[in-house]
Amino acid sequence: MSYSKDTLDRIFHPGSVAIVGASDNLFKMGHRCVLSLVEIGFEGQIYPINNKVDSICGLRTYPTLMGAPGDVDLVIIVVPATYVPEALRVAAKKHAAGAVIITAGFKEIEDRTGAALQTEITRIADGAGIKIIGPNTFGMVNIGAKLNASFTPPFSHLKSGTISMLGQSGGVCHLVGFQAIDEGVGMNKIVGLGNRCNLGFPELIDYVGDDPETRTIILYLEGIEEPRAFMEAARRVMRRKPIVGLKVGQSDAASRAVQSHTGSLSGKYGLYYSAFEQAGIVPAYDTVELLDIAKILNIAPRPGGNKVAVMSFQAGPGIMLTDLCVSHGLEMAQFSGETVNGLKELWPDLTIRCNPVDLAFVSDMDVFGKAAKLVLEDANVDAVIVFYLDVMSFFTAAISEQLIPLATQAAKPIVLCVNFPVKLSTPETEQGLARFHENGIAVYPLPERAVKALKGLVRRAEIERTFR
Amino acid sequence: MSYSKDTLDRIFHPGSVAIVGASDNLFKMGHRCVLSLVEIGFEGQIYPINNKVDSICGLRTYPTLMGAPGDVDLVIIVVPATYVPEALRVAAKKHAAGAVIITAGFKEIEDRTGAALQTEITRIADGAGIKIIGPNTFGMVNIGAKLNASFTPPFSHLKSGTISMLGQSGGVCHLVGFQAIDEGVGMNKIVGLGNRCNLGFPELIDYVGDDPETRTIILYLEGIEEPRAFMEAARRVMRRKPIVGLKVGQSDAASRAVQSHTGSLSGKYGLYYSAFEQAGIVPAYDTVELLDIAKILNIAPRPGGNKVAVMSFQAGPGIMLTDLCVSHGLEMAQFSGETVNGLKELWPDLTIRCNPVDLAFVSDMDVFGKAAKLVLEDANVDAVIVFYLDVMSFFTAAISEQLIPLATQAAKPIVLCVNFPVKLSTPETEQGLARFHENGIAVYPLPERAVKALKGLVRRAEIERTFR
Numbered sequence: 029m030s031y032s033k034d035t036l037d038r039i040f041h042p043g044s045v046a047i048v049g050a051s052d053n054l055f056k057m058g059h060r061c062v063l064s065l066v067e068i069g070f071e072g073q074i075y076p077i078n079n080k081v082d083s084i085c086g087l088r089t090y091p092t093l094m095g096a097p098g099d100v101d102l103v104i105i106v107v108p109a110t111y112v113p114e115a116l117r118v119a120a121k122k123h124a125a126g127a128v129i130i131t132a133g134f135k136e137i138e139d140r141t142g143a144a145l146q147t148e149i150t151r152i153a154d155g156a157g158i159k160i161i162g163p164n165t166f167g168m169v170n171i172g173a174k175l176n177a178s179f180t181p182p183f184s185h186l187k188s189g190t191i192s193m194l195g196q197s198g199g200v201c202h203l204v205g206f207q208a209i210d211e212g213v214g215m216n217k218i219v220g221l222g223n224r225c226n227l228g229f230p231e232l233i234d235y236v237g238d239d240p241e242t243r244t245i246i247l248y249l250e251g252i253e254e255p256r257a258f259m260e261a262a263r264r265v266m267r268r269k270p271i272v273g274l275k276v277g278q279s280d281a282a283s284r285a286v287q288s289h290t291g292s293l294s295g296k297y298g299l300y301y302s303a304f305e306q307a308g309i310v311p312a313y314d315t316v317e318l319l320d321i322a323k324i325l326n327i328a329p330r331p332g333g334n335k336v337a338v339m340s341f342q343a344g345p346g347i348m349l350t351d352l353c354v355s356h357g358l359e360m361a362q363f364s365g366e367t368v369n370g371l372k373e374l375w376p377d378l379t380i381r382c383n384p385v386d387l388a389f390v391s392d393m394d395v396f397g398k399a400a401k402l403v404l405e406d407a408n409v410d411a412v413i414v415f416y417l418d419v420m421s422f423f424t425a426a427i428s429e430q431l432i433p434l435a436t437q438a439a440k441p442i443v444l445c446v447n448f449p450v451k452l453s454t455p456e457t458e459q460g461l462a463r464f465h466e467n468g469i470a471v472y473p474l475p476e477r478a479v480k481a482l483k484g485l486v487r488r489a490e491i492e493r494t495f496r
Numbered sequence: 497m498s499y500s501k502d503t504l505d506r507i508f509h510p511g512s513v514a515i516v517g518a519s520d521n522l523f524k525m526g527h528r529c530v531l532s533l534v535e536i537g538f539e540g541q542i543y544p545i546n547n548k549v550d551s552i553c554g555l556r557t558y559p560t561l562m563g564a565p566g567d568v569d570l571v572i573i574v575v576p577a578t579y580v581p582e583a584l585r586v587a588a589k590k591h592a593a594g595a596v597i598i599t600a601g602f603k604e605i606e607d608r609t610g611a612a613l614q615t616e617i618t619r620i621a622d623g624a625g626i627k628i629i630g631p632n633t634f635g636m637v638n639i640g641a642k643l644n645a646s647f648t649p650p651f652s653h654l655k656s657g658t659i660s661m662l663g664q665s666g667g668v669c670h671l672v673g674f675q676a677i678d679e680g681v682g683m684n685k686i687v688g689l690g691n692r693c694n695l696g697f698p699e700l701i702d703y704v705g706d707d708p709e710t711r712t713i714i715l716y717l718e719g720i721e722e723p724r725a726f727m728e729a730a731r732r733v734m735r736r737k738p739i740v741g742l743k744v745g746q747s748d749a750a751s752r753a754v755q756s757h758t759g760s761l762s763g764k765y766g767l768y769y770s771a772f773e774q775a776g777i778v779p780a781y782d783t784v785e786l787l788d789i790a791k792i793l794n795i796a797p798r799p800g801g802n803k804v805a806v807m808s809f810q811a812g813p814g815i816m817l818t819d820l821c822v823s824h825g826l827e828m829a830q831f832s833g834e835t836v837n838g839l840k841e842l843w844p845d846l847t848i849r850c851n852p853v854d855l856a857f858v859s860d861m862d863v864f865g866k867a868a869k870l871v872l873e874d875a876n877v878d879a880v881i882v883f884y885l886d887v888m889s890f891f892t893a894a895i896s897e898q899l900i901p902l903a904t905q906a907a908k909p910i911v912l913c914v915n916f917p918v919k920l921s922t923p924e925t926e927q928g929l930a931r932f933h934e935n936g937i938a939v940y941p942l943p944e945r946a947v948k949a950l951k952g953l954v955r956r957a958e959i960e961r962t963f964r
Contacts (some may be wrong), residue, residue, distance in 0.1 A: 060888075195812075199811060202810070202885050202887075206885075209920065210917050250815065278823060281851065282815045282822070285814060285818060285854070315816075315942070316944075341667075342665070344668040344744070346753060347718065347744045347745060348783075360747070419648055447674055449674040
């Protein structure tokens with residue numbers, strides 16, 4: 029095994045966590061790290077290390093890490109950079125498996141003392157068999173294990189699911205994680221790799237690849253030093269699990285900024301996307317697309333090709349979806365004569381409008397169901413996008429009654445694009461949308477998001493055919 | 497004057513509104529139209545026309561339109577197409593100024609009876625001096641006048657503001673309107689033009705151009721028949737007010753769908769965007785961009801050029817913003833020596849990272865304020881984008897304390913990109929963000945949205961310089 033599975037298991041499922049640099053000052057990261065563990069309801073032992081106050085967030089503190097009871101599986105370090113080596117030495121004595129080093133000021137700063145310090149902590153960690161997440165990271169979460177080892181208490185509100193993210197930027201992990209909170213997308217692990225001392229993408233890709241709790245993997249890259257190992261790990265894992273990736277650093281200015289962020293060379297942007305293609309990683313180009321694609325890869329059946337049928341209860345968005353399909357390299361399906369005739373029978377009064385199918389005049393949901401069945405069963409159709417505005421709460425229930433039985437029979441993906449004011453949404457709508465999701469139908473609020481997600485799914489299906 | 501100002505004033509500020517086809521069946525449009533007027537708190541007279549029930553939504557009904565008391569300014573028509581001519585004839589007798597005809601089945605259907613019916617209703621309306629909004633429309637709203645003359649009660653929750661939208665698709669008007677509700681963007685009028693019998697883009701553009709309640713105009717086009725009049729109206733109005741436009745129908749399949757939607761020829765997509773350029777209309781390519789650009793055009797000072805400074809409290813999103821600026825044709829500003837030295841003095845310990853400015857190590861907000869001032873005052877900088885994650889509610893307050901005084905002094909736009917889980921947001925954050933907006937700082941949750949909005953603002957500034 030090319031990675032330390034047992035060590036990583038102890039890190040992601042720790043029995044005990046110590047916070048070196050725990051603070052009772054609400055504005056300090058050392059406070060928020062304690063709060064994160066408390067808010068998610070971590071069920072193991074939490075040892076806030078602080079020699080000035082007796083308790084933090086209602087938890088008893090310990091003046092020193094050495095003084096904490098017994099061994100410690102995971103140590104979160106939030107003290108200034110120069111104190112990190114000593115903290116790691118004590119962590120070694122406490123037989124820690126891992127250290128989440130949130131502290132910055134290592135390889136990413138141009139002052140050489142930073143790089144020297146990073147070399148030193150890596151040496152200490154390697155000597156003790158400790159794996160470091162970071163330094164210069166927001167931390168990590170493992171929602172399935174109720175572990176929020178980060179400086180971000182709101183991550184405790186993430187819904188537990190089967191998508192895991194490995195990211196080189198805390199900020200970007202937050203964009204994805206916050207979207208997951210708002211849209212109820214279930215996540216398993218989110219790991220901010222930071223400067224990567226002795227734990228990088230290859231090992232973590234293999235780990236989540238073998239992780240029974242992870243079904244789909246998100247990668248966010250700025251620049252990596254070990255392209256070969258990265259490619260090998262991705263190639264191994266993508267056969268079993270979908271991987272979707274985003275790389276930044278396209279412009280020169282961004283590329284320079286990458287270097288000063290995590291001390292990595294950004295490399296040629298285009299080369300990364302070529303590498304994604306070779307390694308069977310589905311490409312994404314912004315954070316919304318990243319999560320949107322992961323969401324559909326996680327649940328939807330694979331389309332046999334790129335021919336899409338659009339069915340819309342509102343004509344304008346149907347037209348937008350059509351434009352978007354074409355501009356994103358999907359094809360608008362040509363319906364068979366049988367489908368066209370079948371649709372004409374359903375709407376005898378109106379001239380049948382082929383793909384996109386305009387449902388504006390359809391008030392009888394059975395008629396919609398029959399039309400959707402005809403379209404789904406057409407051999408020229410690989411995937412169907414359905415659009416509607418949810419302006420009346422019964423609508424989602426009525427649509428799901430028709431679509432869910434079809435989705436469970438069909439081996440083709442149905443993508444739902446449903447728009448409504450989220451502020452005014454009802455529990456009926458939210459429950460209805462969750463039901464779609466449970467039945468393999470991914471739901472998006474905007475045409476552009478639905479189409480980009482479907483494009484990602486089409487790409488993944490190609491990858492699965494190629495590497496079958 | 498090329499349009500009927502008095503008539504349109506009566507339509508958008510009616511003293512009385514009748515609903516022909518009002519219903520007590522919750523699932524019918526004729527019910528939702530009554531509900532829309534009630535929910536927004538329309539202060540004029542409402543006459544639901546229905547000869548079967550005594551009251552609808554607590555309002556007294558009238559068996560016939562003719563039997564409603566006195567004259568009626570605006571008639572909303574939701575009866576089947578074949579009954580529309582008669583409803584219009586009665587409306588004429590009641591001296592109506594306008595009719596919102598929600599009913600479909602006119603020029604947009606391929607059956608020629610539809611086109612004939614549309615010719616007939618146009619003739620009746622023209623004879624009576626009635627202007628028709630529609631047919632085949634969701635209706636219209638004028639939030640400033642507490643008028644929701646549409647089948648969409650949720651539009652009653654729109655915040656009153658100074659952005660008005662003229663759209664050829666009800667569905668697309670809903671995408672924009674629902675976003676405005678969720679994000680608290682103030683709207684004035686939203687008009688679904690539908691099939692356009694005797695009221696089209698040119699007249700309405702001139703009307704909102706002269707409208708003291710409208711500061712910024714959004715257009716959504718599928719296809720128009722009167723390109724010259726459209727261009728002339730747009731050219732007249734864009735000198736006084738910013739216009740942002742979206743056109744669909746790029747692909748052949750979408751183009752065919754346009755024709756069957758509102759009976760318009762879609763025309764060449766590219767030609768429309770060339771026309772936008774000539775007419776000084778800022779282009780947008782999806783509905784989110786449409787509202788995002790309108791929002792910034794409505795409040796922000798104009799940049800002198802396209803040179804952007806990015807300042808980010810999180811490095812990854814700062815890098816993403818940099819990539820996005822460059823890929824959208826904006827330039828990353830080269831700071832002057834003075835600015836670089838000033839920033840170095842603020843962060844003596846760290847090597848200064850120039851544009852994008854990484855604020856990851858900045859905990860003292862005064863230091864941020866000084867840095868922002870230096871960057872804003874640099875003659876090489878035309879606009880500044882600031883990014884932060886709002887993970888602690890005090891952060892937005894602290895940032896606004898620094899930025900708002902600078903924004904009110906500077907003649908340069910500041911764009912704020914702030915991300916947080918909306919579901920967990922606090923009143924402090926919401927109020928803080930509203931305060932930014934009141935001070936000319938547009939706020940967006942995602943890097944791609946912030947950059948596209950700023951690009952639109954840069955384009956508008958060019959237009960203003962060109963047509964000064």
